[in-house]
Amino acid sequence: AVAEPGVAVLCPVDVRVSPPSQQPTLATGRSAGREQTKRRRAAMRVAYRNAREEDPLEEIEEGEQERQQREQHELEQQRIGQLVEKTVAGEIPVHALETQLSDCDLAVRVRRGWLTQNTNKSLSGLPMQGFDYKSVHGVCAEMVVGYVPLPVGVAGPLLLNGKQYQVPLATVEGALIASTRRGCKAISESGGASARVTKQGMTRAPVLLFPSAMRACDFQEWIESADNLPRVQEKFASTSRFGRLQSVKVAVAGKQAYARFCCATGDAMGMNMVSKGVNAVLDDLIANEFPDMQVLGLSGNMCCDKKAAAINWVEGRGYSVVVEATISGDVVTKVLKTTVQDVVALNTAKNLVGSAMAGALGGYNAHASNIVTALFIATGQDAAQNIESSQCLTLLSAANDGADLHVSCTMPSIEVGTVGGGTGLAPQRACLDLLGVAGASTETPGANSRELAMVVAAAVMAGELSLMS
Structure with missing residues (x-):
């Protein structure tokens, strides 16, 4: 068969009929038929591929696109190089690149080039792409050159005030999430936790x-x-x-x-x-x-922000929260792998007496800061405020004639919000949304941040239970 120019022959298959003496039996005929079908289909696939590969119009179109993309990339790199040179020379203030260039992504690229030239250090390990730099400009960070990815896991389900939560935790400490999840399991299998905000008020002194x-x-x-x-x-x-x-x-x-x-x-x-x-x-x-x-x-340090202080311990700052649960004896044995008597004795010796021996200020707990910090980072809170937010008094006692375990955490200064700052960034907002508290409450102002504070306290209690057992 002769094809027209540019048109592929799709089925170049030999269909000549064999002489009668050479014709196969019924069984061999079926086998030969199947083989012929396979060859025909294979030939069609090859012809189809060849048709695509040999289409001169498609080759020209793809080649033109690649050339345009390459030229565009070269021009972009050339422009970045020129801007880096101007920044190094001081013609463009490095701290004002976003304002000067009106392009936050471009500003980050130029600043990375400036930093590489100034330090002779590669930033190849620090990610840059895939981040909305416009969202942090003027809100979260200055002199931005990239971002640090952190793994986020979930601990849960955590049953609190009749509602289930999967708690997002951003951490690089192995076993922290798994341990907190075990505490959540103990709480949820025992009927859940109850929490209440006893006081609320941000301070400035x-x-x-x-x-x-x-x-x-x-x-x-x-x-x-x-x-x-x-x-x-x-x-x-x-x-x-x-x-x-x-x-x-x-x-x-x-x-x-x-x-x-x-x-x-x-x-x-x-x-x-x-x-x-x-x-x-x-x-x-x-x-x-x-x-x-x-x-x-405007701040005289009696507020008291980002420092462990007795005034926050006594007067409170942000949200003052108390949370409690009664863990059944069976759950203490099967999930926590301990006994009521042993964990109560350890809490007294470690969290109360041991903390007093150390002169701990607001540190009458096992590791409240671990959970507070991980939850703060995941939800866009001010991570430095974990200092006062982690002040926590963990109490354990036998309940129901010693059969069960009562646990409570009293936290006088949990400083959280669901609007403003890092809470507006897409990943952090997604974590807040996972908890059902993203943004401002449309019904009652403060309701979302109040709920978040109680989740923080309950997650801390889960972490305390697990570490102490």
Whole structure:
């Protein structure tokens, strides 16, 4: 058969008939027929492949696309190289690349080139692609050159207040998730845990300087007066839709006064919200009541943020949560592989006496910080706030005449939010969504962050149970 130019012959199969003397029997005929069918199909596949490979139009089209892509890539690399040179020369401020270039991805590429030239170190092991850099610009990080991937696992199901959760934990500590999951199993198989928020309020404590100690005392009396609090609350509320001032407590040290403002902040963790409101209050007081007052610092360290402090342990900061569960004796034996008496004795010797021997501040627990930190990273919280958020008192006691185990964790300063900061990043928001608390509550402001705080406490209790057994 002769094909037209550019047209493939699909079935070049020999179909000549054999002479009668050479014709096969019925059985051999069937076998030969099957073989002929196989050859025909194989020939069709080969012809089809050849037709695609030999199509000159397709080759030209693919070649043109590759050439265009290659040229585009070369131009892009050339542009990046030029921008790197300008950055190295100081013509473009390296910290302002995002603003100068109006392209966050390009800014990261240029900054990586600048860093490589300045340090003579390769960044090939630090990922860059596959991240939304626009989402972190001006919100989460500066001088960005890439991101660090972390594994995220889930511990659960955790039955808390009648609802099941799969708790996302981001960690590089092997066995942590598996251990926490075992604690979740013990809690869930024993009927679940109950948790309640006992107090809520984010704090900010500016340090204020007065001409004399007596004048500092005047300020304390004025701002702590029930008659003046409504005016201060009104000024604070004017700066936010959700921020509400709850109380102000002042500590005087000579001519200095430390005013600890405690505020409700909706579903946000609230540090920025509180700082803005406090600043407005101080401006108003300077203008109208205490013109001789000097603001030394918007934070005087009595807040107390990112430090283990007795004031947070006693007064609370963020969410104060208590969570409890009664673990059946069977579950203690089968899941936790211990006895009620042994785990109670260990908790007293380790978490209570041992912590006292160490002079631990808020550390009357086995490893609350492990779970708090892993959950904070997974859900976009401020990881440094694990310090005060991990303050935890773990108590174990025999229940039901010694047959079962009662466990509780009291955590006075869990600082979490479901809006703002890292909670808006896609992976972290996905973890919040897994818990059913992503974003702001549309029904009750603060409900989502309140629920998250209780999940944190319950997950900590699961980790405590497992490690202590």
